[in-house]
Amino acid sequence: MAKPAIDAEPSALTQIRARGRVRGPVALLGPAFVAAVAYVDPGNFATNFTAGAQFGYTLVWVIVLANLMAMLVQYLSAKTGVATGKDLPELCREHFPRPVSRGLWVQAELIAMATDLAEFVGAAVGLNLLFGVPLFPAGLITAVVAFAILALEQRGYRRFELAIVALLALVFFGFLYDLLTVGTSVSGVVSGLVPSFSGSQSVVLAAGIIGATVMPHVVYLHSALTKNRVATRNDAERREVMRYQRFDVFVGLGMAGLINLSMLAIAASLFHAGGHTEVDSIEAAHAGLGQLIGGGAALAFAIALLASGLSSSSVGTYAGQVVMQGFIRRRIPLYLRRGLTMLPALVVLGLGLPTTDSLIVSQVVLSFGIPFALVPMVLLTRRRDVMGALVNRPITTFAAWVIAALIIALNVYLIGDTIFG
Secondary structure, three states, X not given: OOOOOOOOOOOHHHHHHOOOOOHHHHHHOOHHHHHHHHOOOHHHHHHHHHHHHHHOOOOHHHHHHHHHHHHHHHHHHHXXXXXXXXXXXXXXXXXXXXXXXXXXXHHHHHHHHHHHHHHHHXXXXXXXXXXXXXXXXXXXXXXXXXXXXXXXXXXXXHHHHHHHHHHHHHHHHHHHHHHHHHOOOHHHHHHOOOOOOOOHHHHHHHHHHHHHHOOHHHHHHHHHHHHOOOOOOOHHHHHHHHHHHHHHHHHHHHHHHHHHHHHHHHHHHHHHOOOOOOOOOHHHHHHHHHHHOOHHHHHHHHHHHHHHHHHHHHHHHHHHHHHHHHHHOOOOOHHXXXXXXXHHHHHHHHHOOOHHHXXXXXXXXXXXXXXXXXXXXXXXXXXXHHHHHHOOOHHHHHHHHHHHHHHHHHHHHHHHHHHHO
16 A cells, blocks of 8 residues: 655745744845945945035935836846855856956955945944044944954854844934934935936035945845845746745845935935035034034934944854855955954044045945946846846846946946046
8 A cells, every 4th residue: 555645845945934924024124224324324424414514415316216226136146046045156256257256356355445435434433423433443443343243143144133223213313313313305316316426526425425325346246146035946936936025125225225315315405405515524424413503413424434444344244154155165264354344444433534525435436346346247147047937127228238338328328437537
């Protein structure tokens, strides 16, 4: 007599669903919130507050456009991990010629240094504003705290994600408080949705805003966060996971977009409208909030800046490990990686260079690195032999190419303005 068939063990996705209508879906969310931290790092403070103070609501459309671009970019990155079970650097190493892959790795490491510059300087300024810690020691304290946050990842990705989400919430509520306190002009925000510039400096700031919003290192990282999150058995399960990832991207990146928009709106309403267009640094923005609104607004700003710097610094180091391991199959101790990428930031802090100017320059550098992450991702996600059933639709590929073209065009303009302007 034949033995009864034994039911196959439930898939990982089925087991997650069994947790309940709330706990199940929540367990699938998180990667986009980690990526979102990079979209509200201290570089955003510098570019958004400078843009709002100098040009009012003129560049609102740039923030909205950059955030929509970021949503598509991070969605494609998340899909890459789910569809292939590999991260973007690994796929680049496998499918591109060796010289191309090595070249992409070198530029990615340079971009990591520019990223660390923004994050370390921002966190150091936050510590200085809150506690009066000198900038150079504050940078070293930032490194120690970032290591502590990263140590959570060794105990499971969920603890790391929750720590990052908590810091992101601090940034969000800090600016929500300031926005409610300062107020804003709805008509000004609406008028700023019409694309326009106000001189070459506004174009430089626009490139900086995009560089601070669409971050190259989290294009690589997001695919690593999703590649092994849920073991899927077939295309139907992969599509289901992607439905949750789309929602994750919408909420996480949506929150980042609201934070960026609130930064510019606060600066436009408080500084530009009041004739304080000379506010062009984080320290000046903090002082202006304290003088014009009160200590509570300044405190909320400083706490948000510190939370932003600490969280984005941890995420940046995590991304650096993904880049090195994926492109060249090498993994070095975190303290050594952190030491190498933080050197430019410590030089800036040690020499006493203008912090906000350094932050804006770092964001423009990041803007130049975006195509080197985005173009390979589009080339790979349009290939059915790589992505299988989750291959891009033609309209998705077209939209991604448009984004890449816009960023490259801005960079070409910046080069021309720098040389001939």
